Amino acid sequence: MEVMTNTTNPTTASKTTQAPARQMRQMSNAIQRTARLVGLLILIMAVFAPFSMIYVPSTLIVPGDAATTAQNIMASEGLFRLGIASDAVVVLLEIVIVVLLYVLLKPVSKTLSLVAAFSRLAMTVIQGVNLLTHFVVLLLLSGAGYLTVFAPDQLHALGLLFLNAHADVVLIWGLFFSLHLLVLGYLVYKSGYISRIPGVLLIMASLCYLTQSFGNILLPEYKGIFTAVGLLSAVEIALPLWLLIKGVNVAKWEKRVLEAASIEPMPQG
Secondary structure (H helix, E strand, O other): OOOOOOOOOHHHHHHHHHHHHHHHHHHHHHHHHHHHHHHHHHHHHHHHHHHHHHHHHHHHOOOOOHHHHHHHHHHOHHHHHHHHHHHHHHHHHHHHHHHHHHHHHOOOOHHHHHHHHHHHHHHHHHHHHHHHHHHHHHHHOOOOHHHHHOOHHHHHHHHHHHHHHHHHHHHHHHHHHHHHHHHHHHHHHHHOOOOHHHHHHHHHHHHHHHHHHHHHHHOHHHHHHHHHHHHHHHHHHHHHHHHHHOOOOHHHHHHHHHHHHHOOOOOOO
16 A cells, blocks of 8 residues: 655745745835825925916016016916916826825725825816816917907906915815825824824814815905915925835835734625
8 A cells, every 4th residue: 555745845935935024035125216296206206386376476466466467477378378288287297196096095095095086186187177277267368369259367267266266276176186185194004114293294284274265265355375284285395205215114014014914804795
């Protein structure tokens, strides 16, 4: 009678043991690159956004003076178009950042990461559509023949109307961004692999955006105060700086991933 023995090839066993470890190392390296890329892209966006949102409007738009504003835009159309292009770059970067932040924080909570991603994506869509108002301004001031039915003063007034509407849309996308920052701050705070300090500052920034948006909607006569509160939201820059300089704690990230993977679905019935 023959006795069958189960022999295991040491080389095969070693490869089987090393494969998950090698895969985890690759994932760890990838998440560290992802974290630093998020930080870099947000900082790049922080350069483009003030140019289009602050510099260009303050240079060309004269509040309450439609004629002078129109003259400024026609004299510096290149600068105005550069502002539109800068806004477009911000919108494109936002889409990439939405995905990368989801990947970075999914191990903490997949559901809340989706909430953060969709709220930021909704904000981005609103920003993209809002670019249309600036193109309308250019059309109104283009001198096209079909616009001769309007008097010059009417065209200038319509141009300023669309510029003001463009500025007020900030209050709308600010609401979506405040929700994003609130959830993002919570995820960062609970992650364990990113410092809690940026998480707290993100929640503070969320409250600033929320106050600015609802304050200006409900009490527009206090616009100066609410705008000043909104400026405090600049503390959100703490997260990209931290991710770019420090990255994530890889060991704690791996622990989070393993914990998330070990959660089994609840039995049905």
